[in-house]
């Protein structure tokens with residue numbers, strides 16, 4: 357048997373962090389900055405990363421540094437001004453420090469005896485978020501892995517609440533009733549696909565999701581919402597939830613929350629507001645009013661790994677009446693007992709769909725502490741300004757067509773001559789830019805999603821010039837080929 361190298365302080369223990377953090381710092385300092393992406397293809401990456409996954413003997417620091425460098429060199433650079441495809445933010449540096457601290461501490465939020473200060477701080481951050489959204493005193497929440505999970509939780513609790521209220525049916529105990537398939541979730545035609553994903557996972561199927569048409573600004577039409585509810589009822593179906601989006605993924609558009617809240621109340625529907633993206637506007641004085649009505653929601657999704665500039669993952673699910681977590685409450689003898697909870701020991705596992713859970717609240721708290729509301733808000737306002745500037749430029753350019761005025765940081769447009777799928781692909785393969793593409797009412801379009809508050813309008817105008825040039829070159833090449 358070959359001798360095993362010793363292990364100890366080098367790999368474990370609070371004294372040894374520095375060496376590894378220094379390695380991380382070196383690798384990051386050496387990461388390429390010139391391009392948004394290297395342009396590497398899946399095949400070339402598979403070849404590059406073709407080493408042994410688990411060598412018999414571990415490699416040293418120098419070799420590790422080299423291997424990590426091949427990853428960073430072929431990663432999307434989220435801080436690059438030409439990275440503008442998705443809700444994919446550059447990371448606030450104080451949050452990065454917090455990420456290292458929370459990973460090192462490795463507190464697990466499922467019990468107080470694994471996360472004492474973390475449990476208390478998380479609750480304080482959540483209560484602050486509930487106040488930011490204007491939710492009632494009785495509100496509470498939980499941190500989640502992302503908007504998808506937060507939306508899922510909203511629909512899960514809404515489903516069970518509906519069954520209890522309308523039919524006296526206890527889904528926690530009994531599962532779903534035989535005619536649960538009549539339940540319907542309403543959302544706009546451009547709501548996030550996690551609504552559909554949730555309906556599948558909640559045992560209701562895709563048919564449970566009913567899309568309500570939007571106006572020209574891609575906001576839910578409220579008269580269409582009323583008509584849809586009435587039509588569903590006439591068919592003997594059960595409209596149970598309306599999901600309003602504050603900041604749609606493609607357009608940043610904000611559904612008319614106050615009007616939708618009124619309809620939800622009149623019709624006895626649960627209102628879930630997906631503010632995964634637009635929730636950041638609440639930090640601004642200038643634009644917070646666009647979310648008026650969110651305070652009347654039954655539940656809210658807010659993502660911090662989008663326009664709050666946090667490292668993935670960092671999101672929250674907020675519930676207007678925290679007693680409604682009751683429907684997912686389960687006790688485990690090894691973790692939490694009712695008697696400990698009655699003593700006032702925080703018992704956060706009962707309000708999450710997860711058990712082991714990260715202390716992501718630390719990142720957000722550190723960021724809020726370091727920046728303060730005013731500077732944080734100014735960063736978010738900058739995203740709105742950048743989108744407006746890009747939209748003006750597009751509007752004024754004869755080769756481009758703007759699909760809607762942006763309400764937040766997303767701008768959807770098309771190259772009038774076509775090539776709207778090809779341009780993003782070619783720019784990506786050349787490593788020149790990472791821009792988005794989407795399909796709007798059947799037509800391929802391009803999209804800029806602006807998440808970088810350090811980008812300047814001039815950077816965007818250069819990017820848009822590169823997009824037009826690429827479109828012209830592709831059109832010329834296609835006409836030669838014809």
Ligand SMILES: Cc1ncc(COP(=O)(O)O)c(C=O)c1O
Nearest residue numbers: 443502503504548603604605632
């Ligand atoms: C409006 C909206 N809701 C939900 C989500 C899902 O969030 P996540 O990717 O964090 O699961 C997204 C993602 O882009 C989104 O834009």
